[in-house]
Amino acid sequence: MRGRLAGLVGLAALLVGCGAAPAPAAAPASDPTLPARLVATASGDRAHAHLERLQAIADEHGGNRALGTPGYDASVDYVAETLRAAGFTVDTPSFDVRAFALQDKRLTVDGAPVEAGAMGFSPAGEVSAPLHVAGTLGCTPEELAGTPAGAVVLVQRGTCPFGVKSQNARTAGAAALIVSNSEDGPLDGTLGDLDGTVPSLGVSKAVGEQLATRAGAPVTLLVAATTTETTSRNVIAQTTTGNPDRVVMAGAHLDSVPEGPGINDNGTGSAALLDVALALGPAPAAEQAVRFAWWGAEEVGLVGSTRYVEGLSPEDAARIALYLNLDMVGSPNPGYLVYDGDDSDREGEGPGPAGSAAVEQVLLEQLAAVGVQGSGTDFDGRSDYGPFIEADIPAGGLFTGAEEAKTPEQATQWGGTAGTPYDACYHQPCDTLANVDRQALDRNVDALAGTIGRFALTLNGVPPR
Template sequence: MRTIWAVLLVAVTALGCGTTTAPAPAPPPETAPTPTPQPDPGLPARLVADVTGAGALVHLIELQRIAEANGGNRALGTPGYDASVEYVAGVLRDAGYDVQTPGFTIRRFSAQEQRLTVDGGPVDVTALVYSPATPQGGVTGPLTVMTGQGCVPTDAAAVTPGSVALVRRGTCTFAQKVAGAVAAGAAAVIVINTDDVPLADGSLGEQTTGAVPTGGVSRSAGDALAGRAGASVTLTLATTVEETQSRNVLAQTRTGDPGEVVVAGGHLDSVPEGPGINDNGSGTAALLETAVRLGGAPPVTNAVRFAFWGAEEVGLVGSSRYVQGLSEEERARIALYLNLDMVASPNTSYMVYDGDDSDREGAGAGPPGSAAVERALIEGLAGAGVTASSTDFTGRSDYGPFIAAGIPSGGLFTGAGEPKTSEQAMLHGGTAGQPYDACYHQACDRVEAIDHTALDRNSDAVAAAVARFALSTEELANG
């Protein structure tokens, strides 16, 4: 793989071509319209054969080059993100797609001070995105512990007025947890991460109102705090919000029924801490490779739309704005949504979102049709030689707004900062107890760290699913 990578680094260059001033020939008196190609049943097998991890790697290398040329990241509101948009849009236009880059305004959050003390001792804390600032000197109160996941009113039974409530991540949104704590009188909230890393991807949501200052801590720090109810806690957060602009990239085939659209997407932005090559350059690259090999005028029944979302890392804003901006008629035209977010984790597991809730964990099944999406992705991975496992719809990626709109959804995922389970290690190899991606949301999230085999297999799996549903979506009605 290192040899392939080195060759590709040399190969990713711009090729110039000459121009001519000769006049164009006169068009014939009557020009017949370009015929729409007949749907080709052989498309899935051919597309899977054409799509390769090496092809996806070309795009990853370019995304890393963009980050390195623009301060080390591709985050919201940066030149690195703008350059990423232009690169992706250019690749798709060259492949023959109808491409748009609609913009949207977002309130960009930043934190200048983040401190937590418990009985005078410091604990590492990270402000959740869009958390209100504390008053000067912070918020001080006794620590109270919410039960369950903090998603129903009874979970806040132990919360007292003026206290700092401690709650675990999972099942429902951060905004719901905070709303429950506020209703019980909490003056501030601390969220325990599911991973033993800082809670760097938590957001209260751009439009949340009535929240109190909210910070997040790692799983081990939170576990220790859970046994210290009544301790004196002071949370100090200095935060600011300013308006900025961002863009999505949308590309649709020029063939296929525009009233029955297969949407495949993933987020394009990174966090400010690094170039975001696994998160989510990997999903972007697999989608781009699939789009290029499919082409802008494929022999399909249904139109295919590829989407690259902005501002995911601050609360799924790009995908949310897109779905919220659709009319009822436009929503009805979307047959399903496929999401790719982190598909090349170095300690990888091959996970498919649990569309039918067969695991009976977490948030439940997706909208009707999601089971068929799950099945198609499982079969796509099987074709690549992998037995997939399922993972819960936690709402942490861009499928969330589509599920909320009742659109059948699914996707691929190879794990973030949480530790790999022994069951996953037995099924997919790797090291149990270690993070799926030890470089999650860090500067080391680079091309050198990714699992090239996982990138190749997941690229094949999404290609198989896209082509399958581009030919027919009838199976969605059965699950």
């Protein structure tokens, strides 16, 4: 795709930067009651009905909705047809993507098998070599200086993407990489479609701590995998009213992992977004145009959103006033997390682009309006806001947590069970309808509706770019 849409005539220039923006359609004056009406109209129950359809699609197509599968294509068709029936003009632009398929993975230490998770886009290979314990995150080549040539190097999770760690391991002379989780539970992920990496696996925090005491132990690491060329599609729809030079954009990834139907990850974000789009309608009485996107190939490295942002001209990127991301908003042991736009938590990455603090504040206000005190979570690059903040577009979003464990303080604040994951079925076959907390989904639908309604009326706090 690389951001170029077909079939939208005047709207195409706005969406992908191929020319001047179209004039907005005639509409009544903006309605100051829009946020309240949108919250009242949006419905967690209706969002759940969309989840039921996504579950049925997975059931009908081999149990998942992953990249390159009939289940994903049927998911795209369902979202697009539902929007068109409501009066939206919709496009489903395609883009090229490389698909990773894992056949086998194994890790042994001193001859004993060790549980390890896959890293998507890991090079295939089998390495037998001594274990080198780096004792660092491996985010710069200097951190891995002194790695013996041909070693299997152990690094810690955090700060930089897995692919960067793997590239740095190769630069340092290592033949393979093990990443130790920073949280309880197993670790899988993706290196992204990068060159210059080494065969890579992830291990749990407990296993990583054990390995850290075994420097020099003989290790065998095996990755058997193939990478193929395929195509995928995004879904894009925009209101015909509102200023097309100051667009409020919201998105969610529509694909699942191959292991399961992906109903919380990320059926919940996709369903919440679809319900709010339908509640808003194609021609609301708003000051700003509102654009909705359902991304493909997120689970293999944010490919759909990345191709979209890459395809924007500088002028069209500047027309996006802000981006809101929805990823996993119905976790069964939910947190109520908002991306930390102002870096007030002083954890991980720094603040988002100017205007991200205002996005965070409005999202927190909207959660408070439904009786929930939200907390910040780091812009760690794990979802589709990543390409937007890299393009200096203000961003924020809602998240109820993945494989990390809920803390005792969070359990006191929000309920649920301390010491267990927000979503124990993250990237597992059990991520089904039974894996969704309907109250969390409903609250996040309302928070999204109120936030889109507010920014559709006024962009106070979000500077022009």
